[in-house]
Structures are given as C-alpha cells and as structure tokens.
Amino acid sequence: MAQMKPRTLSGFMELLPARQVQFDRMVEILRKSYSLYGFTPLDTPLIEASEVLLAKGGGETEKQIYRFTKGDTDLSLRFDLTVPLAKYVALHHNELSFPFRRFQIGKVYRGERAQRGRFREFYQADIDVIGDGKLDIINEAEIPAIIYRTFTDLGLKRFKIRINNRKVLNGLFALLGLEERAGDVMRTIDKLEKIGPEKVTAILRDDFAVPADTTRTLLDLLSAADPMAALAPFQGRNPLFDQGVEELSTVVKYLAAFGVPADHFMVDLTIARGLDYYTGTVYETVMLDHPEIGSICSGGRYDNLAEYYTDKQLPGVGISIGLTRLFFVLEDQGYLNDALNTAPADVLILPMTEDLSPAISFATALRQAGVRAQLHCEQKKFKQKLSYADKLAIPFAAFLGEDEVAQGQVTVKNLITGQQQTLSPAAGVELISAWLSGQGQAAPIREPEEA
C-alpha cells in the first residue's frame, strides 16, 4: 500500500509518554493551586467567529491568526484566553456572579515564524478576577501570592515576582511633563534591561525630544535600590501618582500577610508590560538563574475587560503562564525532575498459568485499592516482560505461577529495591499501597544543584 510518511507539524509540541505525564502533572498542580484560591474552571471553544475574536482588531494579532472559512462562515482560532473571556463575560453577564474568578488552561494558536522554542500551538494557563463596575485593590495583592504558591508547588525555588504600578509610571510622566509621550517613553523604558540606559537616553532624546536630565531623573528613580523611598519626594504633586504609590504600598504590605517571603518579590519600577491595556498593578516573574528567559508569568490590573462587546465597566486583574514554552525551557535547562513517577502503572502483573482468573482478580483488587495495575498477558518471554517494566519504570511486578495459584498467593517484587516476597493477594495489595503512599508525589520541577 502506498504510504504517507507520518509527521507532526513544526511548532506543534507532541510529547513522548513520560514527558506527557510530567506536563500533565504540572497542569494538575496549576488546577489545584488556582482552585484553592476560589477560581472556577472554564473551557471556551477554540474556534470563534472572526469578527468576534478580532473585534479589537489590528496589529500583530491579525497577521499571526489562524483564520479560515467553513461554508460561508469566517472563523478564527483563538490566539489567547483573554479575548474569549471578555466575550464570555459579556455574553453571560446576567448568569454570572461578580467578582467572577475563573481559571482556564487551554491551547491557543499563533502562526509565528518557526524557530527553536517558538510554538504555534501552545497552552496558556490564565487566572482572572473580574469585577462588575469596581474591584478592590486586595485582588491585586493576592495575585503575587497565587504566583508564589503555584511555582512553589511546581517545585521551583529561585524565582522572583516583580511588581510595579502603571499609575505610578503614568503619574510620574505627568510630573515630568512627559504626559503626551507616556506610551512612547514606557515602551522605550521597557527595553531598559535589553539595551541599557545610554541607548534609552538616546532614543528618548532623538525620537521623543525628552531632555537628557529628565531622562536621568527618571532612570535614577527607576533604578533606585529602595524604590518606595525614592518615590516619596515626588508625592503630593499629582493625584494619579499618589494613588499609584498608595496602591503599590498596599500591595506590598499585604504580600507579607499572604505569606510571600520577602526574597521572592520586589518592586521594580521599570516594568511597564507594554501597550495600553494595564492600568494598575503589573507583574512579571523571572527565574533568578535564567533571566534570559524573560518573564514566565505576567499580567496586571486592567479597567475594562470587554469594552468591545459591552458598555458595562468590567475591571479585572489577571496573570498568564505560557505553559508550553515554560515546559520547553524547563526541559532545556535540566529543570524537569526525573524522580517524578511517570510510569503508566504501579504494578505489572505477569500471569504464568493457562487460567488467567487469579491474575485478573488480583488486578481488580489492586484497582479497587486505587493502585494502577496492568496485566501483561502477551506471548513474550519472561525476560522481555521484565524489560518492558524496566523501560516504563513500573515500580512493581507481580508473578502468578503454578505454585502461587495453587496456594492462592502472589509473588510481589519491588523492581527498585529488588525485594521479593510471596504472600496473599490482600497482603500484596497492602504492601504495594503502603510503599506507594510512602513515596508521595514528587514535584515536576527540580532545580539543578548549584555549581
């Protein structure tokens, strides 16, 4: 038969089984962590009407989007989880209770140029709190606590959450007479870490006519060792600035109450998160040993989630983790914990008699006890079956030979320790259960030892 060479599209992640288990474990931890903070799960279609998805329109988005027609309907694949959320909240407004706290973990699509570590299909893991008209500042303080807990639960230790407030920045620009150029100045300052202060000064002077001493004042402030102290002298001159400083103080104050250790967050006045979407607190999260990766969890406060769909004022605060890219980076940097149990089963049962009933009964008993069991009844050599267990890292094998069956027993072998004993099926179930619960579940991320 003429065959088609099987292949997976470039930019589309497809994992081997053990890696998939590791990825799924990360998703499970995210779900659990988000749930503990009272977020409800949401699942929206991957396909939306193009006019709905592109209501905001313009820019990079339209170039990258997967857009096509089916019949005479103009369709697009979602490129993030925020626009579908805006649609959802506007559409179901009357059936939701506010504040509406939802998490969504799902695939999104962007036709980016194919290159290493760039994905066209990738998971985002988002949380958002949406208010109806108003939303208290406490929500902005809680978000870093969720980031802290989530990454800690995943097993990451050396990371830092950077916090800023857009009102502080915007107020500052007003104070310095840069109001009209705020967007341009912010976008330029956003590049500070990448291109350095000289180039920022030059761009601001040449392209936006910002005097060099104004830039110096600005950069001194932005790079101050104690940002809150550095902000103090500017207070009392601009209400927006003052409000931003107060919000930032409040967020910092409550972070301790939320249990975020002081070495896991910092105020960083250089963070602007581009564009015009965010209006209050903004967040970035960096891996201390891999700053080159950039932020692994970002977001912020916005004033109007769904202005393209409704007149209702829906302020919110949210963050997003680019999960597929994070997983790729973690694997690349050796951060995936190989101690995680990625076996498809806890026990491989090897019947060695014609009648399989005792083996089947043992499998059923194990499963009743919550132990993952696989019967291996294929016509293969005993050695091949053990090698199968070894390759899949299955921790236990159970043998049911003539002797065991005659005596109503089973031989259980711990394939890690090599220990083996013959005992009743019930005792076998207990032995295996006890060992498994003693192991616990390892975190999916383990930081490499420091050099």
Add this chain to the structure above:
Amino acid sequence: MAQMKPRTLSGFMELLPARQVQFDRMVEILRKSYSLYGFTPLDTPLIEASEVLLAKGGGETEKQIYRFTKGDTDLSLRFDLTVPLAKYVALHHNELSFPFRRFQIGKVYRGERAQRGRFREFYQADIDVIGDGKLDIINEAEIPAIIYRTFTDLGLKRFKIRINNRKVLNGLFALLGLEERAGDVMRTIDKLEKIGPEKVTAILRDDFAVPADTTRTLLDLLSAADPMAALAPFQGRNPLFDQGVEELSTVVKYLAAFGVPADHFMVDLTIARGLDYYTGTVYETVMLDHPEIGSICSGGRYDNLAEYYTDKQLPGVGISIGLTRLFFVLEDQGYLNDALNTAPADVLILPMTEDLSPAISFATALRQAGVRAQLHCEQKKFKQKLSYADKLAIPFAAFLGEDEVAQGQVTVKNLITGQQQTLSPAAGVELISAWLSGQGQAAPIREPEEA
C-alpha cells in the same frame, strides 16, 4: 465605542461555571479510571497536515473536515483521536514500548449540519491498547471491565455493554454463502433495531439477492435468547467462525473474573459497528432507560492501526466515548447530579475591619489545609455578600469583625445548616476540613428516580 455583539458559534458547547465543574468532574473520573488500568495520557496537536490526517481519504470525513491553508501549508483540524494515534504510533514507534496503552481526552472537529444535540467541536475520550505484531485476546476481555468501572464511577447504573465478534459474523456469512456480500449484509443488519426485520429482509432480498430463508436463518440466530447456544450448531464448518466463537466465549468467561456483573453485559450478535475497520470483538454501550440515544461508548478490535503510515502490523483494541454529546444528553434527561459541589470555593471569607491581615492569614491557613477559600473584600453590603455565597452554593462563610479580630478569633457559619460558631482560626480550619471530608465527592451522574 462601536461594539460587536458577543456570541458563541452554534454547535460549539460553552458551559456556565457550575456545569463546567460537573463536566470537568466527569473528565477527572475518566482520567482516574483509565489510569487505574495502566493507560498513559497522551495529547496530540489539534492541527495536522491535511495529507497526513487524510491519508486514508474519502467518505464523509473529507466533507465534514475543517481544512484550510496557512501560508502555503494545507492544514486540517483532527476529526477523531484515532488517526492522530495512528500517526503518533507510526512516528514514535521506536521510542514506545508495546503493548502501548494510551488514553486521550480531547476536542475534535466535524462540520456537521447544525441541529440540537449535534456538536461541531466536541470531546472524545478514547482508550486504545496497541500491540506490536500481536495482541492477546485478554485485552478484548478487559475493555468491557473498563467501561463498566468508568460508567459506575460516573454514577450511572442502568446501562448494558453489548458484545459481539466480527469473526463470528464474517464466518457466519461465509457459512451461508454470503461472503461476497458480507459488508452490505452487515450494514443492513446494523439497521435491524431501527427499521425492523421485515425491512431488513426486503432490502437484503431486493438489493443483495439474499434468499428469504437465508435471511430467516440469520435473523433467528441473531435474535436468539441464548446467542452462544444458538451459535453451537454452526461450529466445525468454518475456521474463522470457530475462532470467533472461541474468542467470544473467552471474553465472556473472563468478564466475570474482571468483576462485571452479569446484568451489565450481553452478547448481541446484531452489533457490527459498520465499516471494515473492526476485525474481532466489538462493543456498544446503551442506557437501559434511553435506548433511543444509541451507544454511549463503542469500539472494538482492529488488526492494523497505522497501515497508511507504516508496514508494521499494529493490532489494537479501543473504545471511544463522545463526551460532549453524552453530557448534553445526560443534562437533557435530568441525569446530572445537582448534589455535586460545584461551588468555586468552600469558604467565603468576609473581613469587616479596615486591616485585612487577620482575614488574609485565615485564608492562607485554609489553603494550606487544602480548603478552597475566597476573600470577599469588595465594597458591597453584607447581605449582598451572603447572597453571592448563596448563588454560588459556597457552603461556608467566615466573618472577621472587630470583636473576632480583637480576640484573635473567627466566626464560621455553615450556610447549609445555618450553624454558626466563633472559634480560633486553627479550630475553624479544622471544623471546615472535617465537614468537607465528611461530605465526600458526589458522583456527577445520578439516575432519576423510577416512576
């Protein structure tokens, strides 16, 4: 601002939060059930190269498929999880261990005509066991046990798994001289329940020249009260038939060992599962009180999973649940269990002092104990906040007023029983934890009381 009316495409399910929790709970139970039988999770791209996805080509599939180009690449959305599995196994053959047992729960796309209960985007939940060259019959016997356990765990009681074997049917056709017309005869017989024996006889006689007495022999056999006994007289005349009968007997024999109650399965010789894909045991699962819904879980044994991609012989056995449609039907028929806890949080914390620190600490303590907690600090009236908890069915509220804060205490109210007490935060955590663990987790399906 000019606004776009928000809408969700027809044929695309989008659930409200409480329903979404119910759906997710079903998915969680499926994942757990499949895992207990040693299946590993898999996740493949939703988009594949069209030539890969359509390697088999032809038929309804091509008409319904979502196909489009991006740049100059011809892409398609997957229409099932079997073709991507075939591609995956052919592509990663050298890196997998066989038998390869995988489950996959994911969305698939078919551009069907929009009508009630028909979905264009829907979840399938599949399991398959793939052998390399060979695959033992025990796998075919284990599948109904997995179906039984899965639906039982979901909370469904009145269902029956119908089992047949394609070798029995094919052998029988050979015995009756219908070999050349086997496909046509099977497809016609597949309609027996829908159109009745008279019409089947007429179609077989008029369209396929099957003598009426042959049809009568066939239909008598197919509708026999004791199918295995009815098959006996035909044995010894056709090797394929004999092998099929032996396989069917083996499957039935082991079902008891696997713990499937006799009233939850039956041999049904009328089941053919259309087309030419299946070669051994085939399955359908019906809800006893809703036969009109058709099979809610179907599948069978096939000899060659990936013949369009590889010369390797990859026999397998698998089943698929159309989860979105099943969920729609269950809701429609009143089978969704309203006793399931669908609240986004277990406790709503209501601080009533300026300083939120004690409330935040209590929230943190609850979350550390695995209790889902939400702080409600919005500027709303006390009554509104309680009504919020009520609407979301949050079982507990915790109040921290001046008195509580002064005494380092918290008032916990069970919103279901109305009981309320003021106690230390630690005792509050314990009280709530104990109540929650006493509740357990209800099954997502509950059958309506019989009339």
